[in-house]
Amino acid sequence: MFLGEYEHSLDEKNRVVLPSNHRKEISEEKLVKGFVLARGSMSQCLDLHPKGEWLRLVRHLEGLYPYEDEEAQEYLRDLFSSAEEVQLDKQFRFVIPDARRAEVGIEKDVFFVGNSRKIEIWPKERWEARKGERRGKFKPPGPVGSRRAPPGGVAAPPPDSRL
DSSP: OBOOEEEEEOOTTSEEEOOHHHHTTOOHHHHHHOEEEEEOGGGSSEEEEEHHHHHHHHHHHHHHSOTTOHHHHHHHHHHHHHOEEEOOOTTSEEEOOHHHHHHHTOOSEEEEEEEBTEEEEEEHHHHHHHHHHHTTOOOOOOOGGGSOOOTTOOOOOOOOTTO
């Protein structure tokens, strides 16, 4: 499980090092399978998914949205077209592609934010603004049936021990 927030900077090659606390959660098997980097929450951040978690999310989304639902297909098209496979090197570095950086406004400094089964990568300024906006608002949402999923958002699939 990925937890916590950690500030890092991109190097001159647009590489960033995965925080040491997040590295502890990555098995050798997950490291070999690789990761998927995709547009995240309302295009405000990037999501870094271990490949197995990404595949589980894809299966969940494919079961959730019928092929005939044009709005859902547009969402899936946006999500999948933003996704890229990334590999971590031996120093746990990876490149954030220019197109992904531009989508969310990453320049140099980022925050890695653990979010259970994925890691969010936020532009520093946007993360700090969000934290300021959320100060004093820490409370759970209402019951699942009483609210709609956020635009562009979808509930995570249930845990699957097979991955």
